[in-house]
Amino acid sequence: xKESQAREEICRVGRSLFERGYVHAxxxxxxxxxxxxxxxxxxxxxxxxxxxxxxxxxxxxxxxxGTQVSGDRASKTILLHQRIYAASASTDAPARCIIxxxxxxxxxxxxxxxxRANEESSELLPALTPYFxxxxxxxxxxxxGRPGDPRVAQEVERAISTYQQIGTPIRAVMLDRLxxxxxxxxxxxxxxxxxxxxxxxxxxxxxxxRPLPLAPDQIDALGQTFGARW
Numbered sequence: 529x530k531e532s533q534a535r536e537e538i539c540r541v542g543r544s545l546f547e548r549g550y551v552h553a554x555x556x557x558x559x560x561x562x563x564x565x566x567x568x569x570x571x572x573x574x575x576x577x578x579x580x581x582x583x584x585x586x587x588x589x590x591x592x593x594g595t596q597v598s599g600d601r602a603s604k605t606i607l608l609h610q611r612i613y614a615a616s617a618s619t620d621a622p623a624r625c626i627i628x629x630x631x632x633x634x635x636x637x638x639x640x641x642x643x644r645a646n647e648e649s650s651e652l653l654p655a656l657t658p659y660f661x662x663x664x665x666x667x668x669x670x671x672x673g674r675p676g677d678p679r680v681a682q683e684v685e686r687a688i689s690t691y692q693q694i695g696t697p698i699r700a701v702m703l704d705r706l707x708x709x710x711x712x713x714x715x716x717x718x719x720x721x722x723x724x725x726x727x728x729x730x731x732x733x734x735x736x737x738r739p740l741p742l743a744p745d746q747i748d749a750l751g752q753t754f755g756a757r758w
Contacts, residue, residue: 529714531566531571534562535584537715537716538715542579542580543581545627545629545722546581551630551631554577556628557605558572558573558625558628558715559626560715561625568591568592569589569590569597570594570606570609571589571599572603573587574586574599574601587600590606605628605675607681608676611681612688614685616688620692621712622713624711624712625717625718626710626718627719628709630707633726633727633729633730634702634708634725635706637702637729637733643669643672651666651668651669652669652725655742655758656741658742658746659724660725660728663721665696665699667700670687670701670703671683672706696757699721
């Protein structure tokens with residue numbers, strides 16, 4: 529994807545998420561790794577920018593080392609995004625675009641039982657629906673750290689490596705009290721992953737009696753038929 533097209537697509541996705549209530553105020557950010565033959569580096573939404581009102585020419589551009597070269601001041605989460613790009617590059621689910629939101633239902637799940645520092649990580653949701661299994665997959669939780677905390681980036685990097693080693697590459701992590709980071713090959717596909725995650729969290733919260741997850745044989749059938757990795 530050429531840089532000019534990438535800038536337009538980031539703004540389109542940000543506006544779509546905002547207009548449909550997946551982001552609010554100045555919460556959240558979107559980044560994209562530029563192709564090497566287009567100069568490489570990254571684009572990321574500016575700090576404190578509303579995703580519903582982005583301007584293509586004001587997106588922050590950074591070189592491959594993370595040094596900003598143009599645009600408004602980059603989001604403070606760029607370190608985390610760089611770690612995700614690097615850690616996922618050798619997995620079966622490499623990141624080309626990352627979306628972070630403060631999605632209401634995902635965050636609500638972590639507020640009910642927040643992880644403590646150094647507590648063993650858990651997952652946000654079980655395998656509730658076939659499309660959650662196929663389009664999202666496992667979503668490990670990270671204990672709360674302030675926005676931009678480098679320790680959170682280290683934990684996310686470790687989780688990506690751990691899941692890849694057991695044969696289940698991930699496309700999302702959940703930061704307690706903050707929100708999910710999801711990634712995919714394009715902004716559109718990353719947005720679809722985010723939507724599926726947030727709607728699955730909403731289903732879980734709307735169900736008074738907690739639903740049973742899909743059975744192992746049902747999950748296996750999704751793998752055999754659609755190539756789902758769980």
